Amino acid sequence: MATVNPTIQSAGPAAGSRSFLSKLRDGDEIARLITFLFAASVVLITVLLVYELWISSALPRQKFGLHFFVTQVWDPVMDEYGALPFIYGTLVTSVVSLLLAVPLGIGASIFLAELAPPQISDTLQFFIDLLAAVPSVIYGLLGVFIVVPLMRTVIFPGLNKPLGFLPFFKGPSYGVGFLTAGIVMAIMVIPYIISVSREVLLSVPRDQREAALALGSTRWESTWKVVVPFAKTGIMGSIFLALARALGETMAVTMVIGNTPKISASLFAPGYSIAAVIANEFTEATGDLYLQSLIELGLVLFLLTFILNGLARLLIIVTTQKGSGVGNR
Template sequence: MTELAVSSVTDRIAVQGHARRQRLQDAAFHYATMFFAVAVLVILGGVILALVEGAMPALSAFGLSFVATEVWNPVTDKFGALAPIYGTLVTSAIAMAVGVPVSFGIALFITEICPAWLKRPLGVAIELLAGIPSIIYGIWGLFVFAPFMQSTVQPFLIATLGNVPGISGLFQGPPYGIGVLTAGFILGIMVLPFITSITRDVFETVPPMLKESAYGVGATTWEVVWKVVLPYTRVGVVGGVMLGLGRALGETMAVTFVIGNSHRIAHSLLAPGTTISAAIANEFTEAVGDIYTSSLVALGLILFVITFSVLAVAKIMLLRLQQKAGT
């Protein structure tokens, strides 16, 4: 009986020691993860403070006119961010108009129509596109795609859409090859693998039973996609599109190669322009004077605000979609 009592006490002590170690491990894990989360917020706050501090001289000198004027003259220290903001928004819109439909088509083909032997090669090819450095896209765009645009696409657009009332101004002017439209196309190609990969992954989460049931009652492939797949995966699809949009807004090197880097707003999409990231990359090393440098930092702050606003809107949209799905 004594040996049994000793054994019972020993087991109880061992269990208590194990429970104590588990509590310590849980506490350590809790505080470690909290530290990492707080560190992210601290870093983000530091970035915001650095941008605001660096942008204050320019914002104090120009006020709200900084975001409402087009002039950009380092000689006279007169700067306005309207042209880079316009270029950033327009090129990103073109990229979404090009990339989203193509990405959806590729993802639907891979998940719903593609033969089994072709799915893996296509998936690997899409993932390889995402791994290509942006400067490679820029070099290809400048030496291959821009000449093709100049000799083929832009003359066609000028001869056709350039004569359509209402939109003719968007497709008029000489075919430079480079320009806002070319940069938008390059961005569309760059965001395509990101949107495609996410869309394909969320499409594959649809339970086969749902699709088989729809096919069983006579639905076509398009009806299954439109009425079953997309409603089931809309939250993930919207998230993928917004991720691609964030990628397009902040792209630098590829756009710098093909947009023309002109600080002016042209009505035609064929004309050269600039974006916020391209302007910063081109001029930061040459900035002389506090106002010039501060104006470039202010451009970075504006880009941060635009990107943050896009992500915030995307988060709100996702929350509303989740609430609708819950109801």
């Protein structure tokens, strides 16, 4: 070490005192400039994206203002546009998907992080990663041909008979609808919840578990009353992340939600979502107001996912740092 340190120290000032010209000849400044331009272009593209969404949706913002978000009429013929049915559809399907995906995902991540031996946990995580790589149009394909018929023949009769008095489970069922979309979306977001929650749970320091076990708690008690509360914020983060994915989900939802701009209390009724209406109507949008109304919907979607992603990242960072901080002590 003693011989290395002086060398580095003497190299430092020597490098600094080289003239700009010689640095230029070595190519350092050029390389720096080129890579900077590429890095800066990422910022430029992002800014441009937001700017483009904003100015391309000026017309409906002027014409409808905030009414855009609370009116239900979506009528291209009369040139009247209200986003409420789409916002409703997006929210309902997201909530349904989270209700299904969160317990399953967190349960699975507890198993992977706490119970399974490392090798099994890694293998299962590998499959979960592959599951996350399945494109949404494939989920849509399976949704159309497997879930929709299943919905019509099994799930609808099963829920409608005992619970049909509730407005959520009133008939009739066409197979497509909010619940179908919610189920397909749930399957799609489960891998995200599992991956992130597992990571967060694994970052909980060992002494937390050991302390709980030493006090005589069972394995489940140490997991549920100590480890999970410790990782709570990070798990919340994983849920927000999943929610952001669910909101922006397009293809699978478009294929199974029924594409009807209506607000219905029944989960079996067909509906529409923000992403689905953009996917279906964008190429056919004649007239500036129509097209720009769709772009404003895109802007809404962008802002929603932007906020959720930001929150999710914050929560995950807070928890994993809390874990590693305590663990290092």
